[in-house]
Amino acid sequence: MGQNVHTVNKGFQAPRPDQTRSPDQIPSPFYPPQLSTCNLSANGLTNALSKSMKASNQIAVSELQPTISATEIQSFGSIADRPISLGHKVRLAGCTALNALLADTMSIRDLYKKHHWQVSGHTFYQLHLLYDKHYAEQAALVDTIAERIQTLGGVAIAMAADVAETTRITRPPIGREDPTIQLFRLQQAHEFIIAETRTAAHAAAEAGDDGTNDLLVSDVLRLNEFQVWFISEQLAGTGFTDGGKDTAAPSKQSKP
Numbered sequence: 001m002g003q004n005v006h007t008v009n010k011g012f013q014a015p016r017p018d019q020t021r022s023p024d025q026i027p028s029p030f031y032p033p034q035l036s037t038c039n040l041s042a043n044g045l046t047n048a049l050s051k052s053m054k055a056s057n058q059i060a061v062s063e064l065q066p067t068i069s070a071t072e073i074q075s076f077g078s079i080a081d082r083p084i085s086l087g088h089k090v091r092l093a094g095c096t097a098l099n100a101l102l103a104d105t106m107s108i109r110d111l112y113k114k115h116h117w118q119v120s121g122h123t124f125y126q127l128h129l130l131y132d133k134h135y136a137e138q139a140a141l142v143d144t145i146a147e148r149i150q151t152l153g154g155v156a157i158a159m160a161a162d163v164a165e166t167t168r169i170t171r172p173p174i175g176r177e178d179p180t181i182q183l184f185r186l187q188q189a190h191e192f193i194i195a196e197t198r199t200a201a202h203a204a205a206e207a208g209d210d211g212t213n214d215l216l217v218s219d220v221l222r223l224n225e226f227q228v229w230f231i232s233e234q235l236a237g238t239g240f241t242d243g244g245k246d247t248a249a250p251s252k253q254s255k256p
């Protein structure tokens with residue numbers, strides 16, 4: 001094991017919330033007093049945690065990140081051999097489309113969890129439950145898509161920073177939104193994913209990649225069509241409309 005890996009082990013003990021004292025009495029980075037009175041951004045929160053840790057003589061967050069230098073065994077975008085009787089070109093095309101879809105599926109999965117936590121109003125309970133059900137189904141789909149990419153010999157996109165750079169789902173604000181806006185965001189995200197899935201499914205069928213076509217139609221398309229039914233019916237009761245604009249579909253998608 002490399003030396004750098006051990007930089008985290010300097011006698012540091014993770015601070016634990018102490019239930020017997022009020023937050024401003026606790027010398028813990030989890031309860032910097034200013035957090036209760038300030039509206040901090042994500043960067044502001046990180047800085048506040050670092051300052052608080054220094055003030056309490058603890059190791060700063062940045063010092064707890066080990067530097068790991070290692071050689072990749074397969075680079076992202078490359079295709080390894082697989083004995084599945086499909087050519088390199090076909091598997092590369094499949095992995096490229098699936099990785100784009102994977103990033104978008106991870107985004108809608110996380111959008112569901114964000115809305116699950118942040119929902120409000122008289123429909124709170126039913127939306128809170130519906131969002132978490134859809135989240136769990138999308139999470140299972142993420143694994144299915146990722147493992148199809150690996151099956152084809154590719155490298156599945158995995159980490160949040162890489163997903164953020166890849167996804168085409170519109171980024172929501174960090175704060176809470178009205179339930180109607182939550183539903184509209186989800187409806188748009190679903191429609192985009194449905195459109196890109198049909199395009200990818202047609203391409204896989206034409207290339208002879210039946211396994212990928214089956215996954216795209218049977219798993220991805222069917223689930224997204226089913227979920228957006230629930231979302232659009234919830235939205236229908238609100239009277240909210242986007243003015244009839246079909247903004248979610250990719251520009252190349254042909255519609256009957």
Ligand SMILES: [Fe+2]
Nearest residue numbers: 116117128132
């Ligand atoms: Fe929950």
